[in-house]
């Protein structure tokens with residue numbers, strides 16, 4: 461894939477887990493990465509220092525809640541003021557608040573929808589005017605296989621993640637032919653800190669579900685994001701791409 465020098469990338473939740481791999485991958489491709497954290501600013505600053513020490517890239521950290529439209533607008537405005545451009549928006553931040561539907565509190569449903577679905581909408585709404593002005597832009601939404609399959613205890617999470625399919629396709633239609641693409645990556649079971657702390661039998665049950673009999677990595681997801689952001693992917697929009705070891709066949 462071609463170098464993407466001078467492009468500016470906004471990665472929500474870009475400071476840990478899958479988001480860390482996306483931030484590192486886009487920075488390696490030559491983009492200036494602005495990673496958004498929310499409640500763990502100290503961790504985010506340590507991450508930026510680690511990347512600088514290990515790879516030599518400066519990752520710019522901004523703090524804000526993607527579930528708050530004012531925060532999304534502020535972050536995009538700051539990037540436009542500081543860099544004079546915004547090229548890529550990667551909506552990766554996501555949370556879970558698991559309970560079966562009968563026990564789920566309205567707040568659990570509300571918070572998950574706010575971060576996982578409203579957040580990408582708020583961010584896209586703030587970023588799109590810049591993309592239209594520039595005649596270029598890339599939006600990549602990070603969904604989950606659970607948005608396709610559903611999962612016990614995750615009514616809120618599954619609804620938010622399948623909501624991203626409709627959001628992706630609609631934004632793709634509204635921006636088609638204007639140099640802007642909107643696509644969605646659907647991760648399967650991915651190795652993260654969280655999966656590392658699962659009991660071995662649960663982890664094995666997850667692996668057994670996957671046709672490839674292995675979990676994916678953050679770098680597997682980052683590779684798909686990097687493709688969607690690349691100039692080579694200019695004719696790809698409204699796509700939902702499972703990166704799931706065969707767990708989903710669309």
Ligand SMILES: NC(=O)c1ccc[n+]([C@@H]2O[C@H](COP(=O)([O-])OP(=O)(O)OC[C@H]3O[C@@H](n4cnc5c(N)ncnc54)[C@H](OP(=O)(O)O)[C@@H]3O)[C@@H](O)[C@H]2O)c1
Pocket residue numbers: 472473474475476477478479496497498499500501504524525526527552553554555575602603604605646647648649650651652654655
């Ligand atoms: N891990 C998997 O197996 C898997 C599978 C399918 C899909 N996914 C999806 O992939 C994405 C990343 O997952 P992950 O496991 O890497 O997540 P993670 O390790 O839990 O990290 C979540 C990131 O999102 C940020 N964040 C949380 N709430 C936020 C908010 N309100 N505003 C802004 N940032 C916020 C966090 O920042 P702070 O720490 O600073 O709060 C953190 O950087 C999520 O959308 C998830 O649903 C993951």
